[in-house]
Amino acid sequence: MPHYAKSEEWLRESQLLLEARPTTTRITTKYAIKVPKVRKPKTGTDADNDTPTTTAKPARGSLVLKTYDPISGVTLKYKTTKAAEVSRLIMCLGKLSRPMAGLPELKEEEMADAPDEGTPAAEKSEAAAVPAVQQQAPAAGGGGGKGKKKKGKK
């Protein structure tokens, strides 16, 4: 059950899975609101550990996208906590609804999907599953949130 670090990877793998198994694959979006964990402030650590004792932290939400095919058992997941990603992710769901409905892929994407016209689905689903397994390793809990460090524009 791979978790993807990037939504693009999740989107690509989900697209492959949907193309292989369009009838049974479903996408579930879980929006969870959780009681924030009360953390004891660390004593004598680094200085940027600010506001550790403020009470009544707001509840933290998370969003998990899951593509699941019950027949082959393939599960692809992507998790985020950022509000900025919501509309993009829902648009991803919209993109994924096209193979679900049996519509051809939109032209704007230059994916080389021409040659796999008559391939049996078993092969394709394997193809979707194999890279899925390989990318299982980088599923570490995203603690730092420092992945998207941008250079200042000003």
Place this chain on the structure above:
Amino acid sequence: MGHLTNDEFFTKLVELFDSRKGKDHGHIYLTQKRLSYDQPPLPEPTSEAILPDLHPPRPLPVLVRATNGKGKADRARKIKLSTVVDPEALPAFFERYADACKAGMTTLKPRDRSKRKTKAKKKKTVGAVAGA
């Protein structure tokens, strides 16, 4: 419960999100899949097309569901919504869907601007020192 129309679904979905606003726990599940039930039958599998569902003769509708995840123990408070989206209505539906979700998912982390600001300030002071 039968399917709602797309419009009804959105009003109920907004209500569902609102019912969780200001609470510190809870779940909302949104699901989508191809509607394969009660559809005209697909062509029989042939040797060229072993799985006829891969290339259906006409586009199929998509079923979208939303629940608050209440199970058996709490059946009375379970909210279950579902709607069928026609293939030609998909882009419009997902645009509204995105807006509804963006408005409803309020506990996600907002974009953090304070950090960037302090960083920019730091850079400025460093630059000033270097310039002087």
